[in-house]
Amino acid sequence: MTEVGKKKATIYDLSVLSGSSPSTVSAVLNGSWRKRRIKEATAKLIQDLADQHGYTANLQARGLRSSRSGLVGLLLPVYDNRYFSSMAQTFEALVRSRGQCPVVVSACRDPEEERQVVETLISYSIDELFIAGATDPDGVHAVCEKAGLRHVNIDLPGTKAPSVISDNFEGARMLTEAIIEHARKDGPVAPEEIYLFGGRNDHASRERIRGFRAVKRSMLGADPEACIQPTGYSPAMTARAFEAFYQAHGKLPRAFFVNSSINLEGLLRFLAQHPHETFADIIVGCYDYDPFGSFLPFPVFMIRQDSEAMIAKGLAILEAKREPAATHLVQPMLVPPRTALSGPLDTLKDVDDG
Amino acid sequence: MTEVGKKKATIYDLSVLSGSSPSTVSAVLNGSWRKRRIKEATAKLIQDLADQHGYTANLQARGLRSSRSGLVGLLLPVYDNRYFSSMAQTFEALVRSRGQCPVVVSACRDPEEERQVVETLISYSIDELFIAGATDPDGVHAVCEKAGLRHVNIDLPGTKAPSVISDNFEGARMLTEAIIEHARKDGPVAPEEIYLFGGRNDHASRERIRGFRAVKRSMLGADPEACIQPTGYSPAMTARAFEAFYQAHGKLPRAFFVNSSINLEGLLRFLAQHPHETFADIIVGCYDYDPFGSFLPFPVFMIRQDSEAMIAKGLAILEAKREPAATHLVQPMLVPPRTALSGPLDTLKDVDDG
DNA sequence: AGTCATTGCACCATCGATTGTGCAAAAAAG
DNA sequence: CTTTTTTGCACAATCGATGGTGCAATGACT
Numbered sequence: 001m002t003e004v005g006k007k008k009a010t011i012y013d014l015s016v017l018s019g020s021s022p023s024t025v026s027a028v029l030n031g032s033w034r035k036r037r038i039k040e041a042t043a044k045l046i047q048d049l050a051d052q053h054g055y056t057a058n059l060q061a062r063g064l065r066s067s068r069s070g071l072v073g074l075l076l077p078v079y080d081n082r083y084f085s086s087m088a089q090t091f092e093a094l095v096r097s098r099g100q101c102p103v104v105v106s107a108c109r110d111p112e113e114e115r116q117v118v119e120t121l122i123s124y125s126i127d128e129l130f131i132a133g134a135t136d137p138d139g140v141h142a143v144c145e146k147a148g149l150r151h152v153n154i155d156l157p158g159t160k161a162p163s164v165i166s167d168n169f170e171g172a173r174m175l176t177e178a179i180i181e182h183a184r185k186d187g188p189v190a191p192e193e194i195y196l197f198g199g200r201n202d203h204a205s206r207e208r209i210r211g212f213r214a215v216k217r218s219m220l221g222a223d224p225e226a227c228i229q230p231t232g233y234s235p236a237m238t239a240r241a242f243e244a245f246y247q248a249h250g251k252l253p254r255a256f257f258v259n260s261s262i263n264l265e266g267l268l269r270f271l272a273q274h275p276h277e278t279f280a281d282i283i284v285g286c287y288d289y290d291p292f293g294s295f296l297p298f299p300v301f302m303i304r305q306d307s308e309a310m311i312a313k314g315l316a317i318l319e320a321k322r323e324p325a326a327t328h329l330v331q332p333m334l335v336p337p338r339t340a341l342s343g344p345l346d347t348l349k350d351v352d353d354g
Numbered sequence: 355m356t357e358v359g360k361k362k363a364t365i366y367d368l369s370v371l372s373g374s375s376p377s378t379v380s381a382v383l384n385g386s387w388r389k390r391r392i393k394e395a396t397a398k399l400i401q402d403l404a405d406q407h408g409y410t411a412n413l414q415a416r417g418l419r420s421s422r423s424g425l426v427g428l429l430l431p432v433y434d435n436r437y438f439s440s441m442a443q444t445f446e447a448l449v450r451s452r453g454q455c456p457v458v459v460s461a462c463r464d465p466e467e468e469r470q471v472v473e474t475l476i477s478y479s480i481d482e483l484f485i486a487g488a489t490d491p492d493g494v495h496a497v498c499e500k501a502g503l504r505h506v507n508i509d510l511p512g513t514k515a516p517s518v519i520s521d522n523f524e525g526a527r528m529l530t531e532a533i534i535e536h537a538r539k540d541g542p543v544a545p546e547e548i549y550l551f552g553g554r555n556d557h558a559s560r561e562r563i564r565g566f567r568a569v570k571r572s573m574l575g576a577d578p579e580a581c582i583q584p585t586g587y588s589p590a591m592t593a594r595a596f597e598a599f600y601q602a603h604g605k606l607p608r609a610f611f612v613n614s615s616i617n618l619e620g621l622l623r624f625l626a627q628h629p630h631e632t633f634a635d636i637i638v639g640c641y642d643y644d645p646f647g648s649f650l651p652f653p654v655f656m657i658r659q660d661s662e663a664m665i666a667k668g669l670a671i672l673e674a675k676r677e678p679a680a681t682h683l684v685q686p687m688l689v690p691p692r693t694a695l696s697g698p699l700d701t702l703k704d705v706d707d708g
Numbered sequence: 709a710g711t712c713a714t715t716g717c718a719c720c721a722t723c724g725a726t727t728g729t730g731c732a733a734a735a736a737a738g
Numbered sequence: 739c740t741t742t743t744t745t746g747c748a749c750a751a752t753c754g755a756t757g758g759t760g761c762a763a764t765g766a767c768t
Contacts, residue, residue: 008476008501010754021718026755036757037716054500059477060417061754064723069414078443079458080699085439089432092460101474104433104458106446120455122362123413124478146408147362236700265645268694276692291619292646338630340622345434346590364724375748380725390727391746415724418753 009053017053018046029057063125070099071126075117075140076106077133077233081261082290087132087154087307089344094311100127109233111136115143122147128318130154130311135202137161150323152314155305157203163327164313166305168204168287171332172211175285176257178301178334180219182283183255191222197241198259198266200232205259208287212257227253231263238266246270255283261290291340299337306330308344363407371407372400383411417479424453425480429471429494430460431487431587435615436644441486441508441661443698448665454481463587465490469497476501482672484508484665489556491515504677506668509659511557517681518667520659522558522641525686526565529639530611532655532688534573536637537609545576551595552613552620554586559613562641566611581607585617592620600624606636615642618654645694653691660684662698 011025018025020042027033028046049055063069074091076084088104095102103126107114118140121129129151134140137158144151145160157163176194183189196212199205209228216223229245231237238258246252258264264286271279282298289304309330317323335341365379372379374396381387382400403409417423428445430438442458449456457480461468472494475483483505488494491512498505499514511517530548537543550566553559563582570577583599585591592612600606612618618640625633636652643658663684671677689695 012754022754023719023756024717027717027757030756032757037714039716042716056473056477058418058479058754059474060414060423060479061723062756063414064412064418064725065754065756067723078699079433079439079446080436080443080697081439082434082436085433085435085442088439089434089460092433102459105456106443119410120413123410125412125414234700235694235696262699265694268645268649271649272692272694290646291622292644292650295622295625295650296646297649297651338626340589340619340626342589343434345432345616346588366724376725377727377749378747380727381747384726386726391744393746396746412724415753416726418755419724419726421753 008058009050009055010058014046014049014053014055017049018042020046029055030062067125068127069125070101071103071121071124072100073118073121073126073129074102074104075114075121075129075131075134076104077109077135078106079104081288083261083288083305083307084132086343087311090308091130091311093344093347094308094315098315107134109133109135111139114140118143122149130314131158131161132156134158137163150318150321152317152323154307154310154314155204157327158325160325162317162323162325164310164317164330165204165327166310166332167329168207168332169211169214170329171287171303171305171334172208172257173215174332174334175287175301175303176212176215177219178336179255179257179283179285180215182299182301186281189220189254191216191220191224192227193254194220195227195229195245195253195256196259197229197231197256198233198238198263199230201230205230208257208259231259231266233260233262235262235265235269238263239269240266242267242270243273246274252279252282254281256285258284258286261286261288261293264288264290264293289335289341291343294335294337294339301337302335302339303332304335304341305332362412363404363409364412368400368403368407368409371403372396374400383409384416421479422481423479424455425457425475425478426454427472427475427480427483428456428458429468429475429483429485429488430458431463431489432460433458435642437615437642437659437661438486440697441665444662445484445665447698447701448662448669452669461488463487463489465493468494472497476503484668485512485515486510488512491517504672504675506671506677508661508664508668509558511681512679514679516671516677516679518664518671518684519558519681520664520686521683522561522686523565523568524683525641525657525659525688526562526611527569528686528688529641529655529657530566530569531573532690533609533611533637533639534569536653536655540635543574543608545570545574545578546581547608548574549581549583549599549607549610550613551583551610552585552587552592552617554584559584562611562613585613585620587614587616589616589619589623592617593623594620596621596624597627600628606633608635609637610639612638612640615640615644615647618642618644618647643689643695645697648689648691648693655691656689656693657686658689658695659686 011022014025015022027036028043033043072095092102105117107117131140132154133156137153138160141158141160153163157165213223229241231241285301287303289302365376368379369376381390382397387397426449446456459471461471485494486508487510491507492514495514507517511519567577583595585595639655641657643656
């Protein structure tokens with residue numbers, strides 16, 4: 001019985017205890033015993049012994065032998081924002097419900113780091129990999145390909161592997177429309193009054209910018225180049241862009257589109273430097289949903305990307321095994337200001353342990 | 355070289371190619387070759403071959419043989435809030451900088467799940483484990499103990515293993531003081547006007563409640579029992595508590611302490627059901643920092659827990675190896691309203707890939 | 709009773725690395 | 739030119755599990 005300090009029991013220990021051979025013990029404990037025609041009584045004996053001694057398989061040994069580990073990886077750029085952390089949360093739940101073991105790692109948007117991290121995961125013989133928001137999906141693809149590792153891209157598409165991404169164009173359209181319509185409640189809107197901050201030269205940003213510009217052209221008749229302010233994915237850079245705009249114009253744009261919640265943090269940094277009241281009348285659209293962001297003191301329209309659907313679709317693709325390098329679009333959702341959506345945490349039971 | 359589709363190279367492949375024995379190859383590739391008196395020229399030859407063929411060690415095999423894996427685990431209750439996701443972010447960075455491989459998993463505050471997840475980690479021979487916010491730290495401790503796994507508790511203390519936690523009492527004191535002082539700007543404050551929402555019967559909640567009550571007693575002369583509204587860690591329950599209060603009193607308390615950012619999301623859900631203007635004058639203290647939470651349309655004082663210091667201290671404790679089951683306190687920090695702190699993401703470089 | 713099929717399990721090679729041990733060849737010492 | 743020491747490496751056992759193969763015992767059937 002679970003003696004403290006002792007080494008963990010192995011199939012050899014149980015083999016001695018039960019009088020069966022190690023292979024029999026192994027078969028019983030990994031469930032393949034019916035296939036191997038082990039007597040029910042023998043199986044039960046071994047099972048009981050295993051329970052008594054708190055046996056758990058050494059998964060490294062199993063993985064080494066079978067060259068499968070039961071691990072499913074999720075490669076994230078960063079943890080520290082609601083979009084990716086809630087993706088991690090759903091990923092864990094979905095993978096665990098399939099009896100596999102989720103492993104989440106982040107690579108800080110560094111292409112080299114991305115490849116290295118994936119190499120490491122491969123060294124642990126992970127079975128499948130979700131590549132979310134990779135800066136260089138095709139680079140990662142090459143590494144996976146070489147090792148024969150099944151993988152899908154999430155959020156940012158690659159050209160060599162199947163991808164599941166948000167419909168960024170459509171999301172940007174909805175978002176841009178929403179802020180322009182909202183702005184029109186206070187009178188006519190000129191194209192020069194609507195800006196976009198954030199983003200860089202990745203697929204998601206390009207699509208969002210395209211959607212933004214398309215709507216501006218159709219609703220406002222023009223979309224001046226100057227209204228696009230790419231700042232990369234960095235709060236500090238974004239704050240600087242707002243500051244620069246403010247220095248030049250004495251105010252922020254009447255309404256603007258922020259490329260991600262990370263960039264929206266840049267807006268906060270800017271706001272912190274300036275008096276509260278000055279900006280009560282701005283209208284913001286943010287491509288990403290954050291519950292607290294939704295309740296800022298000015299209207300914030302947000303886009304909630306359906307990471308659950310993306311992960312689920314990714315799992316389905318991996319399961320299907322036929323993997324044309326197609327790109328699947330998942331529809332995001334427009335969230336009006338002051339909206340508190342429920343998230344993955346709401347499915348948790350919250351026991352009080354008295 | 356790196357031929358696509360081929361199986362990964364092993365030390366045996368390199369042994370044939372180089373004309374050396376597998377053990378020599380192994381020694382060269384894992385760095386122990388000087389100790390084993392391998393000629394520099396031999397080492398270089400093998401190294402070059404390894405590079406050419408893109409050799410990477412099979413870490414499961416290594417782990418099996420040496421019963422150490424290079425993995426360091428972090429067990430989290432949930433990912434989906436800024437406190438824990440930023441903890442994960444720092445954890446990754448710190449562990450990686452020590453040449454080990456971080457593995458983050460969540461257990462949804464379910465004691466049984468916690469133990470199971472840890473069992474799984476143990477089956478992969480992880481070397482060390484950080485147990486953050488565990489509902490049942492001592493239960494997890496027992497599992498670790500049995501397997502001889504070094505571990506520390508973070509955020510919620512256990513009695514059997516060393517723990518590193520926030521000074522919740524002091525944090526709660528600061529926070530309560532801050533909201534009372536802020537409230538006093540609008541006139542005298544009665545004890546019945548200051549509430550606490552959220553928390554359950556865990557060490558952190560108890561300490562925070564203790565700090566809250568101590569300050570109320572010393573600043574306001576009393577702290578009525580009715581002002582403590584424990585709701586567990588669930589947005590939905592918290593929202594219900596606010597709603598109940600509102601139904602009973604026709605308004606929210608003048609100022610209140612919210613036990614965590616998760617509970618603060620409950621406040622959002624309540625707010626979403628009610629007109630904006632009604633609550634412009636509330637004053638909130640939230641035990642946890644969230645950048646967007648800090649800019650809500652009413653004053654929100656927040657407590658930023660120093661998860662970086664906690665992780666660092668935890669690493670130091672594990673490194674020291676002498677592990678009395680002492681509890682180390684880390685000072686948290688009071689964050690005034692409308693403050694955008696920088697986080698772990700700010701250390702990232704943000705390259706634009708043109 | 710003899711043949712054949714089925715049941716129930718043991719044996720053993722294998723996955724890819726690590727590490728203690730031993731032994732030639734080369735170098736140093738005498 | 740021996741003897742001793744050092745250098746450089748090969749050998750083989752081992753970590754814990756898996757799965758193909760083979761063989762004895764049992765039961766079914768003619």
